[in-house]
Amino acid sequence: MQLLDGLNPAQLEAVTTLAGPLLILAGPGSGKTRVITHRIAYLIQQEGVLPHRIMAVTFTNKAASEMRLRLERLVGPRSGDLTVGTFHATCARILRRDGHQIGLDPSFVIYDDDDQISLVKSVLKELELDEKRYPARPFLSAISSAKSELKGPVEYGEFTTSYWQEVASRVYRRYQEMLKTNRALDFDDLLMITVQLFKDCPDVLARYHDRYQHLLVDEFQDTNIAQYAIVKQLGARSRNVCVVGDPDQSIYSWRSADIRNILNFEEDYPDLKTVVLEQNYRSTTTILEAAQGVISPNVMRKEKKLWTQNGQGDPITLFEAYDEGEESKFVAREIERLVAREGFSLKEFAVMYRTNAQSRALEDAFLRYGLRYKLVGGTRFYERREVKDVIAFLRLIQNQGDGVSAARVVNVPTRGIGARTMAEIEKLARQRGVSLFRAMEIGVAEQPDGNATTTLAPRVRNAVAAFVEMVNQLVADKATLGILNLLDRLLEKTGYRAFLLDGTEEGQERWENVMELRTVARDYETLNPQSALDAFLEGMALMSDVDGLKDEEEGVTLITLHAAKGLEYPCVMIVGLEDGICPHSRSVDDPAALEEERRLFYVGITRAMKRLWLVYATRRTLYGNVNFNQPSRFFTDIPANLVDFRGTGAPPVGKPDALFSAFAAAPKRPEPQLGYSGSQRSGLLRFPSRGGGAGSGGSGGGSWPKSQPPVRPTPMSPRSGPVPLRPTPITLRTPPIPPRPSPMVPGSGMGDGPTPPPELREPVGDPSFKAGDRVYHPAFGNGVVVSSRMVRGDEEVTVAFDQRGVKKLALSFAPLQRQ
DNA sequence: CGAAAGGCTCTTTTT
DNA sequence: GAGCCTTTCG
DSSP states (O other): OGGGTTOOHHHHHHHHOOSSOEEEEEOTTSOHHHHHHHHHHHHHHTTOOOGGGEEEEESSHHHHHHHHHHHHHHHGGGGGGSEEEEHHHHHHHHHHHHGGGGTOOTTOEEEOHHHHHHHHHHHHHHTTOOTTTSOHHHHHHHHHHHHHTTOOHHHHHHTOOSHHHHHHHHHHHHHHHHHHHTTEEEHHHHHHHHHHHHHHOHHHHHHHHHHOOEEEESSGGGOBHHHHHHHHHHHTTTOOEEEEEOGGGOOOGGGTBOTHHHHTHHHHOTTOEEEEEOEESSSOHHHHHHHHHHHTTOSSSOOOOOEESSOOOOOEEEEEESSHHHHHHHHHHHHHHHHHHHOOOGGGEEEEESSGGGHHHHHHHHHHTTOOEEEOSSSOGGGSHHHHHHHHHHHHHHOTTOHHHHHHHTTSSOOSOOHHHHHHHHHHHHHHTOOHHHHHHHHHHSOSSSSOOOOOOHHHHHHHHHHHHHHHHHHHHHHHSOHHHHHHHHHHHTTHHHHHOSSSHHHHHHHHHHHHHHHHHHTTTTSOHHHHHHHHHHHHHTOOGGGGOOTTSOSEEEEETTTTTTOOEEEEEEOOOBTBBTTBTTTTTOHHHHHHHHHHHHHHHTTEEEEEEEEEESEEEETTEEEEOOBOGGGGGSOGGGEEEEOOSSOOTTOOTHHHHHHHOGGGOOOOOSSOOHHHHHTGGGOHHHHTTTTTOSOOSOOOOSOOOOOOOOOOOTTSOOOOOOOOOOOOSSOOOOOOOOTTSGGGOTBSBOOOOOOOOOOOSSOSOOTTOEEEETTTEEEEEEEEEEETTEEEEEEEETTTEEEEEETTTSOOEEO
């Protein structure tokens, strides 16, 4: 049978084992998607299972639509009856349909991260908690984790062990009440409330049992407790539960994904059958060996040996850049070169990084070099202000209970309803226990004399009345207009169009974004008008980063390592591979977190089919400061024979061997000392000849290897430990870039001629400079100190230079002299 | 009331 | 460097 042709034995078993619980442990590139789709097709064609009796859950909408596409090719139009979607989207659908059983309004809105923060903030205000002392974020994280573990406010409150948690439980309780008033659910509610619905209403669950005979869950290693509960509930009767995943690719524990779901799956299903897919069809042997080297130090894993029949392939390129600017430039030029000389196309490249902020430098370079790129995530389209404004209007029209949206748009564009007025209205809403919008209606209707509760001045009252009237008219319009007409009318009536089109270029751009939103809305125009707006808004809320990525579109993909999960590219460049970036600084002192960083790097490496570049910079501007980071500690785990090293040609003056000791002597890496040691981390390594060697980790004296033979691939000895990496100086055509003078850069210009040795000072507890001191700096000349403060053990001196303006200088670097 | 400017803090990853 | 908040001025 065609469906089974070309499957390897493990795949075959996974496709044809249909009854009972099945766990498929699928290594990267092992044909997982093929297995899932063929399994579904097999169920339909061979077993005669009706498509509408199969539910498949994916991690992103993009994965869902790709699965749909492939299934359509396999089984034809009947595939339209399958239920394929993310957990969140599937739950949203269930709740809209059956949530009324537990008192849910079917037109609930879905609150995203921003909305949640707004809501927490208003709770904090109401509880009179100072936002400085009690920032909103941590509360939201606590609430989110609690919900992911199916703990409501009550359960959460029972286990508080600190004062803060007690406060959090009060915030949580009130937050949940306000969601209800707003007729809103947040992301986590979609899951938690679904579990609750199934628990409270067995007849509802039974209906789903009647319908769904087969359940498939992809990326199971990244499910949380709530999601797992849903799987168990839905699969309780049929027990035909097939979960697919790879513990080595579990990278969402911070989002409460619980790796135990997959590691301990068999405890819940003793009759579980497990199939391991170990043959890799994606990558070269070189890439796979590097990946294996990176992942194997992890303790918390199930051993799995990937293998491939693919050839050795090209060596991995390891590139050291001077800074992020040069890093990006290297990436751009390298891509240009491969496209020109080796016949690759732009869409075959992906550049991956740990944090979204890193995309900026890349974008700059790509724009300069005229390379098309596709940016995933970052400032997402749906998070742009104008887009969110318009969506907030639509949400308010759909659901007047939505106070977050009401508050957002009540004065956009400005219509004379300021903070003072809103405080008044909020008070009223609280007193009466009604939504914000309802409170506005009440505030307008009631006379200030009589049994007055509000004291809205007549002018303000008119403004509020006009807003209320406008919204109510649009609500009435909704009944008769399609979504596009409604949108157009809204943009006119609210004055939003005129507000954006203020003649500036930025306004024009924002307007175009709104029009882009209109294009998206067009897809929903044909739906039944009752549910069209719901569906549209839901689609907006549950949109994921990668969903907008079009594979066939020309351009280099710029993407975070997280978002890259599940994707593959012929050429992958991973940038920013420095300690503190990848692994991220917030993970380095937590072994479990470090393992996850390792898995993340592993995910990145295994996205590559043919070519892989690993890039790091010796210095990087982060959050406005220059940082000096070590190359990523993960490099030590990549066998050196797989790697070609390239640097920027002639090394900068005094390039220390120590930079590479990171490769040779990983376990000896100096651990971060207790307390803050920002200055040590950042500076000393660069100046070993003067710094007395603190932290430079070895052979002082900055000698560059004179001539090393190029490192050629040699057969890898898998478990015998990595061979120390040696740098192979290769002269690039690129001339070394003179460092740009930057206020925080030491000496502000090693490279443009001899620089006076920076005086390294031990940071002290108190600022040594005070306002008014006259100082001299070799590059900036004379100046006067404006202020000085201690930042993480280092002194940050703000100096007004006579010639060069005001600069902030880190005293540990800056050769600042008192006059 | 509203816009603009200044100052503060924080800075991972996302359905 | 950005976003958020507060302050200030019109």
